[in-house]
Amino acid sequence: MQDILLRVDKISTWIGHAFSFLIVVLALLITWEVFSRYALNNPHNWVFDVSNMLYGAFFMMAGAYTLAKNGHVRGDVLYSFFRPRTQATIDLVLYVAFFVPGVVALTYAGYFYAAESWAIGERSSVTADGPPIFPFKTVIPVAGAILLMQGIVEIVRCVICLKQGAWPSREADVEEVDVDKLKVIAHVTDNDLEIPGGTNAKETTR
Secondary structure (H helix, E strand, O other): OHHHHHHHHHHHHHHHHHHHHHHHHHHHHHHHHHHHHHOOOOOOOHHHHHHHHHHHHHHHHOHHHHHHOOOOOOOOOOHHHOOHHHHHHHHHHHHHHHHHHHHHHHHHHHHHHHHHHHHHOOEOOOOOOOOEOHHHHHHHHHHHHHHHHHHHHHHHHHHHHHHHOOOOOOOOOOOOOOHHHHHHHHOOOOHHHEEOOOEEHHHHOO
16 A cells, blocks of 8 residues: 555656746746846747746646645644644645545546647637647646545545554655754764864854
C-alpha cells in the first residue's frame, strides 16, 4: 500500500514540476511583450489572455503537487499540538465532508464546461480576435481529476495513521533547509562558529 501511495505522490510531483516551467514561459512572454510595447511600439492584445491562461494552468495543475507535499494553508495554531491520530481524524472528516464533494463537483462541471467550449470553438472575448480558450478550459477537469486522485491518497494516509498511530512517509522533495539541518549537512558545530570576543555567529544575529 505504501508503494502505491508514494507512486501517486511521484506522479503529482512530476506533474507539478512539469507545469512549474510555465512560470518561466510566462516571465519570458511578459518580458518580450514589455520590450515590444515600449521599445518597438508594437503591443499584442493576445498576450493579456495568454498570460492569464498560463498562470491559471500553473495554479490549477500545482494543486495535487501541493497536497502531496502537505503544503496547503491550514489553520494549525492548535492542529500541530494534536497527536497524529487526532490530526488524522480531523483531516479525514474534512476530506470526506468538504474536499471530496467539492473536487468531484469541480471535475464533473469542468468536464461539461470544457466540452461545450470545444464544441463551439470558444475564443476569448476580452480582446478583439482573442486566442482560443478551449485548451485552457480542459485543464479544469484534468486538474480536478489529478487533485481527486491525490486526495484519495491522503484519505488512505489518514486511515493508516488512525490504525498505526503515526503518519506514513511521503515522497521527498526539495525543501527549505533550516540552520540546524544545514549545520549537520556541513558538519559544523556551534564551537566552529565562535568568533573573537566571546560571542558566536548565532548571537550576533539576534
